[in-house]
Amino acid sequence: MNLTASRLLETLRQLPTASRCHLALSGGLDSCVLLHLLVQLRPQLPFELRAIHVHHGLQHQADSWQNFCEELCNGYDIPLKSVHLTLNVDSGESLEAVAREARYQAMADQMREGELLLTAQHRDDQAETLLLQLLRGSGPAGLAAMPPLARFDPGWLARPLLDCSRQSLEEYARRHDLTWQEDPSNQDQRFDRNFIRHQVMPLLRSRWPAAATTLSRAARFSGEMLMLVREEAEEDLAKARTKDGDTLSISALKQLNSVRLRNLLRHWISASGAPLPSSKKLVRMEQEAVHGRIDAVPLISWEGWEVRRYRDRLFLNPAQMIDLPAQPLAWLGGNELILPKGLGRLIAQPGEGGVSVTRWEQAKVEVRFRQGGERCLLPNQSHHRPLKKLFQEWGVPTWERERMPLVYLDGELAVIPGFCICQPFQARVSEDAILIEWIKV
Structure with a gap:
């Protein structure tokens, strides 16, 4: 011009x-x-x-x-x-x-x-x-x-x-x-x-x-072709997202040819704010995470980020090396407990279906991380269940299980945040209750 x-x-x-x-x-x-x-x-x-x-x-x-x-x-x-x-x-x-x-x-x-x-x-x-x-x-x-x-x-x-x-x-x-x-x-x-x-x-x-x-x-x-490619990736992404919106369905990804699959993965990663991985890493995601063995738990890492697969879901998260405390963390009053770096915080607030306020205020409250052998008595059940089995039933990815903060009252497992209140700590209908929420970021 x-x-x-x-x-x-x-x-x-x-x-x-x-x-x-x-x-x-x-x-x-x-x-x-x-x-x-x-x-x-x-x-x-x-x-x-x-x-x-x-x-x-x-x-x-x-x-x-x-x-x-x-x-x-x-x-x-x-x-x-x-x-x-x-x-x-x-x-x-x-x-x-x-x-x-x-x-x-x-x-x-x-x-x-x-x-x-x-x-x-x-x-x-x-x-x-x-x-x-x-x-x-x-x-x-x-x-x-x-x-x-x-x-x-x-x-x-x-x-x-x-x-x-x-x-x-x-x-x-x-x-x-x-x-x-x-x-x-x-x-x-x-x-x-x-x-x-x-x-x-x-x-x-x-x-x-x-x-x-x-x-x-x-x-x-x-640039014009890139616009079309991104529009196609956005459509594929909408179809592949799981209900929680944070992960992708492996079954949906398997329906795409290699070119569209890698295009979708690049778009998903970029939209999440992560740097794009190399072509070799993308090929590994395709071969190991999408088309790999159904019982495999692959890990592909690059520049502080990682992609993992668990069952039918593909996860993208910042890579974190977290030193979990071996000793219990005392929760000495207040409605918030700051967890070790990278694990976020726990919030205690009034809510239905939570821990009995009376038990909460009178008990010694601690937060521990898995050591193995933990058991929980679920509401309306007559016997304790291994936490490992419960995690499997709830579909909790294996790498998240070790990082999950477990709340103990007077030395007994009471709360698995986001999943359940173990008996006998759940408040009765007529009682005030405290809900425990895990804020991961």
Whole structure:
């Protein structure tokens, strides 16, 4: 598209309604051009305009870049928020990736619910991103590269210049006599993106002059296909969810072919806030958790998360190593007991069908974890039942049984939270009662 204020205004009017918009201002050519365009449009903009500058501290010119952005915004009478970052890069991590993630998080922290963030990526950036994702072996989400609009908690991230070439931005800047800052690291070809920009793209253009346009179009098509793929995954997910909403039915998963199954698993994992596992891990989920032996209890772990199977359900949970206390935990009054880290808390509150208030107030209350051999006398039954058998009947996954807090009154098992009150501790109809709830998070 020709880079004009009127065309940009058309694009902005298609964005979600917001009372405030933040421009990511680095001080480089692209963001300075976008800022100038927005200033020209300010009387017509449907939102309040602000700018955010992120000071990484990675280069000795960082202070001068911040000063430049402050002077620029002062001249335009645009409020500017400068955010300073201290980056910690672990061994094996990409400085480029860590800086990018920290930059976006810093900008998200400055936004309120429903607000917009504008960034100045253009068509050439899109082409470079697509090539990077292809070389990394990315899936559909990666090949969609940068969407023009995406959710960005707590609001939206928009890229209104994706249809513009770098050349058109340069021409606009010269035409309006703009000044900007040059980042010398953009010439450092040790970074993959810079190598593609300075070595690969010129070579492609020498053979295919419209390479950037074509690659950008391919990314847009991939984005459209990704929308269809996600819609299909959402439909499959709705059919596979169990009644509790937290797990998936193995029987339902077995009805899907491999491609749809892995697509569903990726969607389910991503929607749960977990990082996506590798392709090998997904294959293991398919082979071991979905199509494995019915009596198997597989465990697939990655990056602090794990998928397990129990009977006809597939579970996704944060991986936790919990040191269970060997000694009982005393519950010394109050309506809440904080459990060891990772196990949540217990809440005692009035409710029907709970423990007799009289017994509760007079007894020595303790919380213990399974040691083996526990038994419970269920209401309306004449003999005690092993807790192991009860867990099997209730369908409690094996890995959750050891973590379940058991409430004892005067040394006897009284409450299995969420399941039952053992006799003789259940309140009679005429008595006040206390319910015990286990809050896992």
